[in-house]
């Protein structure tokens with residue numbers, strides 16, 4: 001039984017067990033797979049252990065030896081004895097068994113510092129060396145040694161280089177990742193020599209989940225909870241045009257964020273390539289969920305739980321000020337012409353020069369003077385929507401017909417050109433050729449995943465967040481409808 005316990009203990013300490021906790025998201029069902037590998041390994045270990053036990057049962061002496069020789073030095077095997085009997089041993093250079101783990105252990109015990117560098121377009125290994133804090137005197141020797149392992153001119157953009165220095169910035173070693181599980185590396189030995197070696201070990205992708213509450217601002221609360229700045233930027237970009245963190249988040253609202261990070265075989269987190277894979281916001285009674293999905297062409301986007309992306313509301317008051325509604329949409333007596341006519345837009349009174357922004361993503365179809373509208377812009381959006389802007393003082397420089405604009409991007413400035421009694425923006429929203437009340441909520445439907453892509457998305461989303469189904473269906477998922485033939489059977 002003692003052996004069994006030992007085997008169990010060893011298995012628990014082994015990498016197999018630790019890797020089980022790794023959660024890779026590219027590769028659906030990876031968790032289940034590692035679980036299976038883990039259990040299979042455990043069972044085979046137990047089986048082998050049992051075999052040893054039973055096969056040795058008759059020969060109790062050996063069992064006892066196995067239990068008691070723990071501290072004893074191993075006896076030389078027959079072969080080794082024969083070899084030393086030859087007398088004239090060839091001088092075999094002792095090749096130390098090297099691995100990155102040796103360096104990483106020093107990082108974990110704070111004897112060394114790890115820095116990560118990712119080669120950018122046009123950069124070479126020498127670029128990295130020049131930018132690094134490694135002593136220049138070491139550069140030629142490093143270049144010479146690492147060149148024996150890899151052609152440094154062939155390192156592609158995106159190659160990860162790990163370098164290790166001690167707390168006095170003395171060079172300890174470095175590693176270049178050639179493939180997801182292959183490194184070439186050098187370690188500086190105690191005698192100052194650099195020893196090259198290759199190392200296999202996976203830089204794994206792990207998920208990090210951070211939940212928190214809004215105290216004052218989203219930015220501040222997320223930072224306090226430990227969300228990296230690069231992820232905060234990705235969050236605001238992912239919800240750009242859909243959600244305004246500054247004006248909409250309230251104290252007590254909550255956030256739930258999942259991102260991926262790269263981790264070395266020893267568990268050291270790399271400060272690169274962090275990617276937002278899920279954002280959940282509870283904003284009052286409103287819940288917003290977005291999942292990262294890369295489609296089969298490799299194009300990434302953030303989708304809601306129903307597999308829809310890019311849903312956007314048309315801005316109701318596209319000015320960088322709090323405007324006074326000087327004339328609403330609908331029938332009215334015209335202030336200048338003094339007869340009843342239909343007002344096709346909303347008049348938003350603001351001081352001359354107030355910036356006007358695009359109400360939604362789109363393409364400018366008209367820009368210039370247009371009769372009573374004065375200086376005028378018209379933008380075409382997705383889903384049959386258009387917006388138009390009149391009486392403006394001037395346009396933002398560089399805009400022309402065909403220019404693409406994003407929601408929130410400044411396009412012009414408030415004025416009183418054309419038929420206007422004072423500075424205001426005349427703002428129109430059109431859908432399929434008909435004017436709409438700009439002060440109503442207009443949602444431009446985005447892109448909907450279908451078929452194979454939708455199935456992939458669902459699998460991906462389930463692997464990202466444990467509560468995906470709840471995000472999709474709410475607390476009570478709908479009961480699937482009965483198939484017609486089931487009804488007729490009754």
Ligand SMILES: [Zn+2]
Nearest residue numbers: 345346347426
């Ligand atoms: Zn008007």
